Amino acid sequence: MKSKAAFKEDYINKLTNKSGRTIEEASRWDKYHALASLVREYATKHWVETNERYNDKASKQVFYFSIEFLTGKFLINNLINTGYLDIAKEVFEDLGFDLEDVAEIEKDQGLGNGGLGRLAACFLDSMAALAIPGHGCGIRYNYGLFEQKIINGYQVEFPDRWLHNRNVWEVKKEDKAVEVHFYGEVIIEDGVYKTINTSPVLAVPYDTPIVGYHNKTVNTLRLWSAQTVNRGFDYSSFSRGEYIDAFKKKYDVESISQVLYPNDSYDEGKILRLKQEYFFVSAGLQGILRSFKKLEKPVNKLYDYISIHINDTHPSMAVPELMRILMDEEKLGWDEAWSITEKTCSYTNHTILSEALERWPIPMFSQLLPRIFMIIEEINRRFCLDLIEKYNKPQSHINEMAIVGNGEIRMAHLAIVGSHSINGVARLHTEILKNKELKCFYDIYPGKFNNKTNGITHRRWLLNSNPELSKLITDYIGDYWIRDPQRLRDLMKYVHNHEFREKIFEVKQQKKRALAAYILKHNNIVVNPDSIFDVHAKRLHEYKRQTLNVLHIMYLYNQLVENPDMSFVPRTFIFAAKAAPSYYIAKQTIKLINTVAEKINNDTRIKDKLKVVFLENYGVSLAEILIPAADVSEQISTTTKEASGTGNMKFMMNGAVTIATLDGANVEIHEQVGTDNIVLFGLTEEEVYGLYETHEYNTHEIIEGDPRLKKVLEQLINGFLGEDSEEFQIIYDSLVYSDEYFVLKDFDSYAKAQKRIDGYYLDEDRWSEMVITNIAHSGFFSSDKTIQEYATGIWEVDRVPK
C-alpha cells in the first residue's frame, strides 16, 4: 500500500506524462485519465498475481457468461476497493482539484438493459471481494444501452458513445484473439466432424480488472470484440472490382459487437442477436479451454477446474459449443463429453415471462451454425428418448419439453437439459418455476432445481453511493459490516435510540437535498426535501406497473383539485426508466408520466403539495444519486411476474420503506423486516393464478364500481391532460379491455396502502423505526451472501484468498 506522498508523486508523473501538459494546464479529462490509469496500474500488479495464484493452485474457476454487464463507472469504486479513496481525495485537495467533478467525466459502462446486467456486475464485484476465482465473459459493445433524452415528454433514443473517449480500464489482449466460425458446411474427416467454408470472425478480448475490496484479489471481466479475420477488408473482393462488398464484409463482421439489443424480450428472428450469442460463447469457451490446457490436467476432469455459468438463456449455446469442442477438437465420445458438459454448466433462469424465453427458427439457426445445430438435434434426440424410456412421459409432454419442436429451438430447454443446476432468483420465483412454468422439468430433474435469491453489492450501493450513511453506521457499530454486511443487524440495538434516529433522519435529508438540487438543475422543478420522496426506478414495463402508480397520482391530483385545502402529506413522485425502443405502450407510458407531471407541477391551485418528476437516462450513475434519497420504494409488479427484483434491495439498504406486492424478493424482504416495516398490498400469488384459471376477470365491473378509477381512466382520453385523445388511447384500451397485469384490480388496495404510508410518515418515531429496521436487515441481500451460496451450492468452488 503506497503512502500519500508516493501516490501523489506517481499521480503527478502520470498526469504530466500522459497529457504532456503541466498540472495547471491539465484538462478535466487529463486529470481523470491519469488517476484512472494510476489505479489500474496499482491493480494490475495484483491482477497478475491473482491469476498466478489461481493457476499455481489450479483452483477451480468460474466463468460467468452473460450477454449483459451493467457495470457503471469504475473510478470511485476502484479507489474504494484498492483502499486509495481517502488518499486520492487528499492529494486532489492539495492540488486544488475536485475529485467529484473529475469523476463525473467518466462515462457509465452501460452494457446492459437492467436487472440482469446489473446482477452480473454485482456478482463480479462479490466474487472478487470474496476472493472467489470468478470471471465475467461477455461482449464489448461499441454502443451500450441507448442514451435516453426526453423531448416534448417522449423518450428519444441516442447512441451511447461510451467509448468516445478512451476506456482507460480495459486492456486489449490481441494475442488472445480466437476465431469464431459462422455458416459453412459440416463434413466428416477422419471420423471427426468439421465445418468448412465458414465465414470466420476474429474475436478479440478486452480485459477489465475487477478489483476485490481490500484483498489484493483482482478478477477479470473479459469482453469480446468482433473484427474481420484479415484485418482491414477483403482484398479479393476489392480486386475483383466489388468495392462496396469489400467494405460490407468488414462492417458485417464488426456489426456483431456493435450494439447491445435494448430489449428485455428477445428480438424475434434477429439473426444479429443470434450471432452475438454464439460469438461470445464460442470465443469465451475457446479461451477457457486454451488456458485450461496449460494446466495440463485431464480434460475429462474439466468440471473440477472450470465452472461455466449461463446467465439467462442467451449463453445457452455454451452447452452445444462445449460439446463441439470436446468432441470435435478433444476427440471425446458423446457420452463422456455430455457427462463433462452437464457437470460443468449451470443455468440461472431470470424470468417466467414467455416473451423473454428465446426461441430460434430452425432454418435461420441451422444455416448460421450447422454444426451446433447438429449437436442440438442429437441432444434433443437423446433427451426425447430419455423422456420416453426413462421417464415414461406421454407424447404431449415430449412435445412441450423438447428442445427442438414446432420449427424452433427452445434455448431455455437446452440450458436446462445441459446443466447440472437450474436456479431461480428468489424463493417465490423458484417455487413458480418448480410448480408451474418448468414443472415438467422439475418432475424429471428435481435435484437440479434450487433457489439462489439475488443480491446486491453493498460496496457500490451503500459504501460508494451513500458514504454519509456508511459513516454513520460505522460510528455506531464499527466497520465489521463492510466485510460482513449481515452485521448490519447490529443496528437494531439502536432502533429506539433518539440520537441515532435523528442522525439517520439528517443523513436522509442531506441526500434528499442533493437530489432536489439535481432535479432543479436537470428538470427545472423545485421540489420540497421535506415531502415524501416516492421513487419508482426500473425498466419501463407493463408488469412493473408504472401505470398503476401514474393512475394513482392522477387520483391524488383529482382529490387535491377538488379540495386544495385537504389535509395532504406532500409528495414528490420520481420516475426513472428506459423503455425498449420498439415497445410502444411503454414509450407512451413515459409520455403519460411527463404529461401528468407537466399538468400537476404547473397547477398553482394545489399549493406545491404534489410534484411529479421524470429523470432522464436512468442508469447506474443516476441510481447512485436517486436511491439514497428515497423515502418510499415502489416495488409494485403484478404478483408472480417479477422474478426477484434487485432495486428493492438497494432502496432497503439506503433507508427507504417499500410499498410492495408479495412478488419476487419482496417476499423475503417482508420476512426479514416484518409486516410492520413494509407496506404490502395487492393480489397474492394464489389470487393471480385463480383469476387466470377462472377467466372471470371483469374490468368493466371494477371500473363501474370505483368512480375514482373511472374518472382517471376517462381523463386519459377526454382531453383533460391537454393532449390529443389519441395519445393515450393505447394505454386506455389495454387497461379497459384486457388489463393483463391487474392494474385496475389492485388500484384500491394500492391507494389504501399509500394512505397508510402517509400516516406512518407523519409519525416520526414509527417512520424511523421502519427505516432503521430496513437498513439493519438489508445485509441478508448482499450479493456476497448470494455468491457464497452459488459457490458452495452450484459451482463448488473455494475461496482462494491471498
Added chain:
Amino acid sequence: MNNSIPEQVLNERYGVTLQGGQTQFCIWSPSSKKIQLRIYRTAGAVRFKTYEMVKEKFDIWRFKIEEDLEGQFYTYLIDDHYEIVDPYVHSANANSTKGAILDANTINPVGFLDHEVPKTIPFTQSILYELHVNDFSSGEEVPFENKGKYAAFTERGLTYKNQVIGIDHLIDLGITHVHLLPIYDFITVNDYDEKGYNWGYDPYLYNAPEGSYASDPDDPKCRILELKTLIQTLHELDIRVVLDVVYNHTYFGGTSNFHRLMPYVFHRTHEDIFYNGSGCGNELDTEHPYVGRFIIDSLKFWLNTYKVDGFRFDLMALYDINFVEQMQKELRAIKPDLILYGEPWTGGPSGLPDEKQFKKGKQKNIALFNDDFRNAIKGSNDGSDSGFVGHGKYRKDDVYAGCFGSISFSKEIIGFTKKASETINYVSSHDNLILMDKFSKAFPTATFEDKQNMNALSLSLILLSFGIPFLQAGTEFLRSKYGDHNSYKSSYHVNRIHWENKSKFRHVYDYVKTLIEFRKSQRVFELEDPEAIKKAITIVVSQGDVIHYDIESPFSTDYKKIKMVFNGGYSQVLIPEEGIDLRIDGALYYEENVKIVDHNWIVPKLSTAVFVSTPDKEYKI
C-alpha cells in the same frame, strides 16, 4: 348579511400574539365544529404538532402555548377537512402554504421605527407614479442586482446607456408618490419562479407582503424587512408610498380560507350563489360588520406598521358608502394627510345595490379616477377611436372640465367633483393599452414623431390641470407593451420598463420632467376650491381642437399670468405674441418648435405651449 355580530367578536384581536414567552392563536369561526392548530417547525416541514383549539363564547376559537414559537409556522385544520392559512398572518412561507408565527410590528430594519417621513403637502401638490415592483427592475441587461425584487429600490447610482435609472430616476423626475401595484400576498405567482409574473390582483393573505418580491420567500421575516426597507428608502428621499389595495374580492371564492372559516359571511352571496361584481368571481361583503372591521383593521395595520402614505382602492364601487365613510374616518384619525383614491366603478354587476355603491358623486375627501377626462383626451381605452388628441371625437367642454379640476365650472362645463382634490387625472394606467400603444392603434399610419407628441400632449394635460396628476411609470419615455392591452400575466419581457428607452427618448423625459418642475413651482395648481379656480381661469375661445385658457394666480410667488395652449389637432395655432413669453415648448418635433412668425407664436400640431406674461419671464425657479 348579518348585522347582529357581537361587539366582542368585532373587537377581538385575531391572528397570532406573542407575549411573555407565550404564543396565542385566535380566530373567529361561526360554523366550524372542530379546529385543530398545526405547528410546523420549518417553512417546508411536512410533520407537525397538533393542538385542539378551544371554542369560547360567540364562536371565538383560541389556543395558548407556553412557548415562544416565533419563526415557526402554522395552519388550521377545519373539521378534519380543510387545512387553511390564517387570513390574519403577517407573513408566510414560499407560496403561502403555511402562515408565519411572528408579529410584523417587531420586525424592523435598522432605523425604520423613527425614520423621517416626508412632510405633509396639499393633495393637489401630489404627483402620483404608478409602478409594479417587478416592472421596475427586471430584464437581462439592466444592471439591477435584485431584479424584480423589493431590494431593487435600494440600489443607488445605477445607470444604463448613460441614463440614470432606478430609484435615482424617480428622484430626478420629481414625483412625490410612488403607487405600488399589489404588494400584499397574492397567489398567482410561484415564489420560486424567477420568471413568474402577475400584477397581483389576486388577493390571498391581505396582511402579508408578497413572497415573490423577496430575496428569500421561505424566510418570513425577509419579505417584511425588505418591504419596510423599500418604504424607508423612498421616505428618506422624500418620496411617499401609496399601496394599491384590493379589498373588493379574494382570489379564491368558495374555496378561500375565509369561506372555510365563515361560509357565506365574508363574500356577498345570495343563498349559495356568489355575486361577481369584481369580474374575478366574488366580492367582499363590506356591509357585514365583521368584514368591514377586517378591512379597516387591515388598512390600519399597513398604515401603522409599514408607515405608508396612502391607499389606492381597486374597484371601489364595490364598497358601500357607509363603509367608506367609516374607513376614512378611522384612517384619517391616525394620519390626516393620508391620500386616498380609488376607481369609482365595479368590474361587473354587483350584489350591492346601485345607490349604495361608492361611485362618482359619492366621494368626500377621497379622490376618484377621472374616466371622463381620460376618455375626452384619448378616446376609449382599447379602441381605435380617439379624443381630443389627434382630432378625434370628444366634447370640448369635457376637456375644459378636466383641466379645471372637474368642478362645476359653468353651466356647460361640469365635472363630478366638489373640489379639485377629488379628481385623479390620468390618461394611462396598468389596465388596458398603455398610452403609446393606444395611439399606435388609433393612428396606425401616424409618424413616430406625431405619436410621440400625442403622448407628450396627453401627459401635459394631466400634469398641468387642476386636480391630482397620475402618471403610469415609463410613460415619461414612451413606454410600450407591444400592444398588450391586458398584460396582467404576460411575461416580464412585455411588462418591464425598458430603461434603454430613456436614452432613446431623452427629450420626452426631459419634457415631462420640465412639466413636473413647473407644476411644483406654481402654487396655483394647489387650488382645490371651485370658487378660487373659477376666479383664476379665463377661457380663450378657440376654434378646432384647441384648448386655450389663461390662469391668474392668487399667489404672489407665482407667475402673474400663465397661458395654456393645448393643440390637439393637425393645424397650427397662432397666438399673438403681445405680452407673453414662451415658458414651456411642448412641440417635440425635430424640425418644428413653438416659435414666433409674423408676430404670432406658432404652436405646431399636437403640441403644448405654456406662456407666461412678459414681466415675469425672468421669474425664478
